[in-house]
Each structure stands twice: as C-alpha cells, then as structure tokens.
Amino acid sequence: MDYLHLAWKNIWRNRRRTIITLTAIAFSIMLVQALHNLSAGVYAGMIDSGVRAGSGHVAVYHKNYLESRDESLYFMDNNLITEIEAIDGVKQVLPRLYIPGLAQSSRESRGVVLIGVDPQRERQINPFLKALPEEAIIRSAASRDAIVGSRLLDELQIKPGQKFVITAQHQDGTLHSELLYVRGVVSSGMKNIDSSLIMIGRERAGLLTGSPSSVHELAVILSDPDYEKPVHKSITAILGTSPDIEVVNWERAMPNLANAIKLDYASQKFIFLIILLIVTIGVINTLLMSVMERMREFGVILALGSKPRTLRGMIMLEALTIGLFAAAIGSLLGSLATWYLVSVGIDLATFVPETLEFGGVVFDPIMRASWNPGWMLQIAFYVVGLTLLAALYPAIKAGRITPVEGMRHH
Amino acid sequence: MLLTLAFRNLWRNRRRTLLTLSAMVVSAALLILALGVFSGMFKDMLASATEQYYGHLVIARPDYHQRRDLFAHLPDSIVDRLDLDKASEITGKSPRLRSFGLLSRPETSQPVELLGIIPDLERQVTSLQQQLTAGHYPTATERNGALIGQGLALKMRVKPGDELVYVTQAADGSIGNDLLIVSGIFATGDSRHDNNLVLAPLAWLQQVLALPGRIHEVAMVVAEPMNASQVADRLTKNLPENIEILDWGDLLPEMREVIAAYDVSRMIIVTILYLATGLGILNTFFMSVMERTREFGILMAQGMRPWTIRGLVLLETLLLGGIALTIGLLCGAIMTLYMQQVGIDLSGYITPVTYAGGTILPRLHAVFAAGNFLVPAGMLLLVSLVAGFLPANRAARLDPVVAVRDI
Numbered sequence: 001m002d003y004l005h006l007a008w009k010n011i012w013r014n015r016r017r018t019i020i021t022l023t024a025i026a027f028s029i030m031l032v033q034a035l036h037n038l039s040a041g042v043y044a045g046m047i048d049s050g051v052r053a054g055s056g057h058v059a060v061y062h063k064n065y066l067e068s069r070d071e072s073l074y075f076m077d078n079n080l081i082t083e084i085e086a087i088d089g090v091k092q093v094l095p096r097l098y099i100p101g102l103a104q105s106s107r108e109s110r111g112v113v114l115i116g117v118d119p120q121r122e123r124q125i126n127p128f129l130k131a132l133p134e135e136a137i138i139r140s141a142a143s144r145d146a147i148v149g150s151r152l153l154d155e156l157q158i159k160p161g162q163k164f165v166i167t168a169q170h171q172d173g174t175l176h177s178e179l180l181y182v183r184g185v186v187s188s189g190m191k192n193i194d195s196s197l198i199m200i201g202r203e204r205a206g207l208l209t210g211s212p213s214s215v216h217e218l219a220v221i222l223s224d225p226d227y228e229k230p231v232h233k234s235i236t237a238i239l240g241t242s243p244d245i246e247v248v249n250w251e252r253a254m255p256n257l258a259n260a261i262k263l264d265y266a267s268q269k270f271i272f273l274i275i276l277l278i279v280t281i282g283v284i285n286t287l288l289m290s291v292m293e294r295m296r297e298f299g300v301i302l303a304l305g306s307k308p309r310t311l312r313g314m315i316m317l318e319a320l321t322i323g324l325f326a327a328a329i330g331s332l333l334g335s336l337a338t339w340y341l342v343s344v345g346i347d348l349a350t351f352v353p354e355t356l357e358f359g360g361v362v363f364d365p366i367m368r369a370s371w372n373p374g375w376m377l378q379i380a381f382y383v384v385g386l387t388l389l390a391a392l393y394p395a396i397k398a399g400r401i402t403p404v405e406g407m408r409h410h
Numbered sequence: 411m412l413l414t415l416a417f418r419n420l421w422r423n424r425r426r427t428l429l430t431l432s433a434m435v436v437s438a439a440l441l442i443l444a445l446g447v448f449s450g451m452f453k454d455m456l457a458s459a460t461e462q463y464y465g466h467l468v469i470a471r472p473d474y475h476q477r478r479d480l481f482a483h484l485p486d487s488i489v490d491r492l493d494l495d496k497a498s499e500i501t502g503k504s505p506r507l508r509s510f511g512l513l514s515r516p517e518t519s520q521p522v523e524l525l526g527i528i529p530d531l532e533r534q535v536t537s538l539q540q541q542l543t544a545g546h547y548p549t550a551t552e553r554n555g556a557l558i559g560q561g562l563a564l565k566m567r568v569k570p571g572d573e574l575v576y577v578t579q580a581a582d583g584s585i586g587n588d589l590l591i592v593s594g595i596f597a598t599g600d601s602r603h604d605n606n607l608v609l610a611p612l613a614w615l616q617q618v619l620a621l622p623g624r625i626h627e628v629a630m631v632v633a634e635p636m637n638a639s640q641v642a643d644r645l646t647k648n649l650p651e652n653i654e655i656l657d658w659g660d661l662l663p664e665m666r667e668v669i670a671a672y673d674v675s676r677m678i679i680v681t682i683l684y685l686a687t688g689l690g691i692l693n694t695f696f697m698s699v700m701e702r703t704r705e706f707g708i709l710m711a712q713g714m715r716p717w718t719i720r721g722l723v724l725l726e727t728l729l730l731g732g733i734a735l736t737i738g739l740l741c742g743a744i745m746t747l748y749m750q751q752v753g754i755d756l757s758g759y760i761t762p763v764t765y766a767g768g769t770i771l772p773r774l775h776a777v778f779a780a781g782n783f784l785v786p787a788g789m790l791l792l793v794s795l796v797a798g799f800l801p802a803n804r805a806a807r808l809d810p811v812v813a814v815r816d817i
Contacts, residue, residue: 016700020689027686028686068565100512100520101512101519102512102577107479108478108480109511111521111522111606157477169514169519173516175519259760260765262759262760267448270440274440275683278433278686281432281690282689288426289697292425353664358763359764359765
C-alpha cells in the first residue's frame with residue numbers, strides 16, 4: 001500500500017506531463033473502443049439485411065450446390081420446413097428454388113435467375129419485399145404472379161400488370177416456357193439485383209423444371225444471431241438420415257459479405273495498431289524522462305539500502321497506475337462515445353452514394369454502433385499491458401544505477 | 411544563427427528527441443503505406459469494372475446504358491467516322507454488339523450476357539486475354555469461337571473445344587440460335603463477370619441477331635482513367651446527333667462518389683493518427699521548455715525579445731517535424747515500393763469482395779499517388795507547429811526576473 005501511495009505521488013510530481021500522457025492513452029482507448037463498436041454495429045446491420053435477402057443465418061443445401069449452383073442439385077422439403085421451424089430460436093424458414101432462364105417480352109430478352117419463393121413467408125423477412133404493398137405480393141405459390149426488379153422491367157420494356165414469358169430447361173432436357181404477369185416491382189438500389197431479380201411462387205417455378213415441391217435452399221432466419229451454433233446443431237441432427245443435404249452458416253453461403261467485413265475490419269485493425277504503437281512510444285518517452293530526472297533521488301534511495309529490484313518495481317507500479325487510470329478514463333470516454341453512436345449515430349448521407357453496395361448488401365449511410373463491453377474491457381487491459389511493456393526499459397535503466405553515479409547526477 | 415541554435419537545442423536530450431522522432435516517423439511511414447494500399451484497392455476496384463468490362467469511355471445511343479435496348483444500335487462504320495485517333499489519349503477502341511440469352515447444353519442452360527467483338531480491337535480495351543485459365547483468346551479467323559468465364563464453364567461443365575448453343579430473341583422477333591465453340595476460359599475473380607460474360611465474334615452475333623452491320627457501343631480506354639471525363643467532353647463536340655459519350659463515372663456513379671469520398675476519409679484517418687502523435691510532441695516540448703526556464707530567463711535578460719524565443723521554440727518543433735518528414739517519407743516510399751512490386755497475396759484467406767459496382771481483389775498491393783504523400787507530409791508539419799505553439803507561448807511569457815531564479 002505504501003508503494004502504491006508513493007507511485008501515485010510520484011506520477012503527479014510533473015502534473016502537466018502526466019496529464020498529457022494520460023490524455024494520449026485515454027484518447028487512443030476511446031478511439032479504438034468507439035471505432036470498434038461503430039464497425040461492429042455497421043457489420044451487424046449488413047449481416048442482418050444480407051441474411052434476410054440471402055442465405056439466412058444458417059442455410060440448408062444439397063451437398064455441392066453452393067460450389068456449383070447446379071440446378072439439378074435440389075432436394076424435397078418433406079416436412080423439413082416444419083421441423084426446422086420448431087427449433088428454439090428459429091424465426092422463419094424460407095424455401096427457395098433458383099432456376100436459370102430467359103425472360104422475354106415482345107421486344108427484349110434477358111438471361112435471369114428465377115427465384116421460386118413462398119410468398120407469405122418471404123414477405124415477412126426479405127428486405128426487398130418489405131416496402132411493397134399487399135397488392136404487389138405474389139398471390140399464391142402456384143399463381144402466375146411475378147415480382148420483377150425495376151431495371152429489368154425497364155430493360156424488358158414492360159409495365160406492372162403486363163405479361164412476359166420465361167423459358168427454362170426442364171429435367172428432361174427440353175426448354176419449357178411459362179407465361180407470367182408482373183405484379184410487384186422491386187427497387188433495391190443495387191444494380192445487379194434490380195437488373196436481374198424475378199421472384200415467383202415456388203410451385204410455379206417447380207413446374208418449369210418438372211418437380212413442384214423441390215427446393216435448392218432453405219434460408220433459416222434466427223430471432224437472434226447468437227442462436228447460430230445451437231440451431232446449426234439441431235438442424236444437423238434432423239438431417240441425420242439424409243446424407244446428401246448439408247447445413248452451412250452464412251459466412252460460407254455468402255463469402256462476398258463475410259469477406260467484405262473481414263477486409264474492412266483488417267484495415268481498421270492496422271490503423272488501431274499504428275495508434276497503439278505511437279502511444280506506446282509516447283509512454284516510453286514520458287517514463288524515461290521521469291527516471292532520468294530522478295537519478296539523484298534514486299542514488300540516495302539506493303545508498304540508504306533499497307534494492308535495485310525495489311526501484312524497478314516502483315517504476316513498474318507507476319506505469320501500472322498511469323495505465324489503469326488512463327484505461328478507466330479512456331473506457332469511460334469510450335462508453336460515452338459509444339452511447340452517442342448507439343443512440344444518435346453518424347449520418348454519412350452527404351459523403352457516400354445513396355445506393356452504395358458493399359459485399360452484396362446496400363450500405364446504410366446512417367451508421368450506428370453496438371455495445372461490446374467484453375471487447376472494450378479487453379482493449380483497456382491490452383493498453384495497460386502495453387504501458388507495462390513500455391515501462392520495462394525505463395525500469396531496467398533505473399535498476400542499473402549505482403548509488404555513487406546517481407547521487408552525482410544533478 | 412537561430413536555426414543553428416534550434417538544431418543544437420534539439421539534440422541536447424538525444425534520447426528524448428529520438429523517441430519523439432521515432433513516433434513521428436512511425437506514424438508518417440505506416441500511414442503512407444496504409445494509404446498506398448487503400449489506393450491500390452481502389453485501383454483494382456476501378457480496373458475490375460473498366461478494364462474487364464466497360465472500358466473508360468463508351469459511345470452509344472442516348473439511354474442505351476440505362477435500358478440496353480436491342481434496337482438502339484449504331485452503324486459499325488461509326489468507329490471510322492468518329493476519327494477517334496486524333497484524341498491521342500485514347501489507347502484502344504472496340505465496337506461491340508450486346509445480347510442477352512441462354513447458353514445451352516443438353517444437361518443445363520445458363521443465362522449469359524454475350525458481347526459481339528472484334529478480337530484484335532477488344533483486347534486493346536479489356537484485359538481478359540491476360541486472365542485466361544484454359545484455351546486461347548478468340549482469333550480473327552474463328553467464325554464462332556467464344557471466350558467464357560470460369561464460373562460459367564464450371565456450371566456448364568465445358569472445356570475449350572466444346573460446343574454450346576446460344577438462344578436469344580433476334581431483332582426480327584424470331585428466336586435466334588446458333589452454335590458456339592469454346593476457345594478460351596477467363597477468370598477475373600469478379601463473379602459477376604466470371605459467371606455471366608461471354609465474348610464472341612461480332613460478325614457471328616450480327617447474324618444471330620439479324621442486325622448486319624450494326625453495333626450497340628464503342629468502348630474505349632484512355633491512358634489516365636482519372637482524365638476520362640475531360641476526354642469525353644472533347645469528343646462530344648465531334649459526335650453526330652443522337653449519339654452520346656459516357657465516361658466510367660457516368661456508367662458507375664457509385665464508384666465515382668466512393669473515389670471522391672476517399673479524400674475525406676483520408677483526411678479523417680490522418681487527423682486521428684496525428685492527434686496521438688501531436689500529444690507526444692506537445693509533451694516533449696513542454697518538458698524541454700520547462701527544463702530551460704533559467705536559460706530563457708537569461709536570454710531575455712540579455713535582451714532577446716519574447717517573439718524571438720517563441721520563434722526559436724517553434725523552429726525547433728518545425729525542424730523536428732522536417733527531419734521526421736524526410737525519414738518518414740523515405741521509409742513510407744520504400745515500403746510502398748515494396749508493396750507495389752511484391753505485395754501480399756490474400757487469396758488463401760479471402761475471396762474477392764464486391765464494392766460500389768467493382769471488385770476488390772484478395773491482395774494487398776500499393777500504388778503511388780501524390781496525395782498519399784502530400785497529405786500526411788503537410789499534416790505532420792502542421793501538427794508539429796500546433797503542438798509547439800503552447801510550449802513556445804509558455805517560454806515567451808516568462809518573466810526574466812522569476813525565470814533566472816529557476817533551478
């Protein structure tokens with residue numbers, strides 16, 4: 001306790017220096033914590049809209065379908081949907097059928113990938129359909145209603161309510177055509193979605209290929225992303241008897257999104273690394289200066305019988321005090337900044353395009369943070385560790401002083 | 411005189427100056443490296459959209475880009491009539507006819523975008539010939555040789571030499587279909603091209619679509635992509651009515667905005683990093699000024715003006731900034747050069763990522779851009795001056811009588 005008291009008094013002998021050093025450490029902790037929380041919030045938003053339009057938090061496919069997207073690798077739903085929906089934490093299961101085909105109006109033709117969906121389920125989840133009014137939704141899984149991307153509609157030069165023809169390959173190898181009517185129009189802002197999306201009822205889609213109740217994908221939406229692991233396990237157990245079907249998480253089903261996040265976070269970590277490096281050099285500098293100033297004092301202490309070990313320990317204790325104090329202030333500021341970023345957020349609408357696509361999802365220009373207290377605590381302790389590391393050289397330096405040398409110093 | 415004094419003062423506490431200097435050098439050098447790598451990503455992203463597909467400039471009917479209307483075609487003689495070669499910035503031009511349809515084999519059919527091209531002209535515009543994984547680039551003598559993406563080849567299970575049927579709606583309303591033979595397979599890393607794009611001879615597609623002698627667009631590349639819009643403005647004057655020229659920024663407005671916003675985000679990163687560095691400089695100079703209180707008192711007692719003292723301290727910080735800048739720029743340039751020449755391949759860890767209509771490749775690769783050096787350099791000097799301001803003021807405000815008594 002005496003040593004701690006001494007260390008506390010020592011660090012305040014040069015108040016201005018200590019305050020500047022504390023500011024630098026606390027500022028960097030705040031920055032790293034706030035930026036991390038902001039990114040985590042943005043990533044969570046991207047993942048949420050990504051999984052809703054895409055594969056779900058976890059997805060069920062025929063083996064090899066993900067790699068090849070070969071439409072012959074379908075499976076029958078056989079009550080799978082009801083069984084998966086009964087699992088704790090599952091919010092919704094979206095069955096989907098993907099069929100490559102040619103969409104033709106009287107003037108134009110476009111190659112598309114037709115998505116066969118369960119319209120009522122899809123509507124509750126899929127962000128592309130959420131904005132559509134009830135009368136724009138496909139009436140039943142067997143109807144001839146289609147929801148079409150706005151750009152595709154424009155390219156085909158047709159209007160809502162008008163008809164077009166879709167041609168796809170039947171299982172027997174021949175080309176089959178179906179007449180469809182435009183019921184709803186999707187305008188997601190992403191060029192490749194708006195120029196290629198055609199959604200129809202899954203039974204109508206199944207008729208094109210000759211197997212009405214087949215699916216390529218069961219996108220499982222969870223009520224909370226944290227359920228991912230247990231749900232993954234439960235589905236694997238249900239699938240136990242059908243070896244051809246596999247469960248994958250969204251990172252594997254949507255590598256574009258997963259890697260976009262990875263890449264973005266990696267570049268941010270590099271910036272964090274530079275900040276912490278600079279701060280560490282600053283701490284070394286401060287502690288070294290405070291050691292050099294006290295040479296004479298240390299000489300006296302040694303002459304009075306203290307061990308070099310005690311001196312080293314005292315320097316380390318001073319560093320620890322500075323580190324802990326800065327970590328506390330920094331985390332407090334970091335929490336305040338996070339609180340602001342969670343409740344208000346940053347509106348980037350004037351800097352980024354309205355429909356900026358990143359990793360296959362639309363980037364929301366209003367960025368909001370999320371709370372990650374565990375991670376904040378971790379970074380605070382990490383910085384305390386760095387402060388101790390920075391104190392090593394000054395401490396060793398102090399431990400090497402001989403009493404005579406020290407006392408001659410002025 | 412003052413400069414020599416400032417320089418000598420800096421080295422009176424060598425260890426402290428060196429530590430501060432190293433923090434400044436580290437921040438400047440690593441910052442330059444990071445910015446160079448970010449610029450490299452943007453360059454890859456732009457190249458993926460332009461050099462693998464659009465080109466930097468496209469001449470077409472108004473609105474063709476929006477609707478891809480089959481009937482918005484031009485005579486293929488437009489290429490000669492435009493007399494494009496006068497614009498020396500243009501290094502390649504390729505007439506293209508575009509069609510959307512199904513590529514079929516007995517087992518499977520896939521939707522594709524098919525570009526009818528003249529191989530020798532197209533290779534001046536796009537760089538797909540450098541990204542072949544099998545076979546060869548179609549030659550002028552092949553009547554129906556096609557270049558297809560790797561993803562598509564995988565789905566269709568074809569290799570060079572295999573036959574495919576292309577089905578589409580022709581301009582006369584009939585269903586056109588004809589045979590293609592796979593010449594080569596390309597892989598760009600961008601799934602939108604690799605799964606969807608097919609290049610075939612222009613004359614063959616003109617026949618399939620029943621559009622003899624017609625094209626949809628002329629794609630061009632320029633030596634410096636950032637000047638594309640100026641070249642477009644110059645060319646617009648020579649264009650006939652009813653034909654427009656678009657640069658890549660018009661074709662990819664999101665990418666243009668993202669690249670423009672980079673200037674802002676660079677400023678933010680630089681400012682944040684230098685705030686930490688600036689606090690270190692501030693600390694060092696406060697210590698150095700406090701140590702010299704007595705000395706400043708004596709200088710003032712002998713008649714040195716406060717503003718000279720202030721100038722002296724500011725000169726010291728500026729000098730330190732200048733030295734850090736020189737070393738930092740040098741180290742930054744060396745690391746950027748290394749990342750430009752060698753780089754780091756990340757394809758084992760991540761797949762390509764789509765961003766703002768382009769693709770970021772899984773590699774760390776730097777490019778040199780003046781702004782990536784000028785912004786960190788200018789800001790470092792500014793931060794040195796600002797951080798030196800408080801200590802300099804403190805020194806200048808000393809009362810000689812009190813100061814000479816300080817020990």
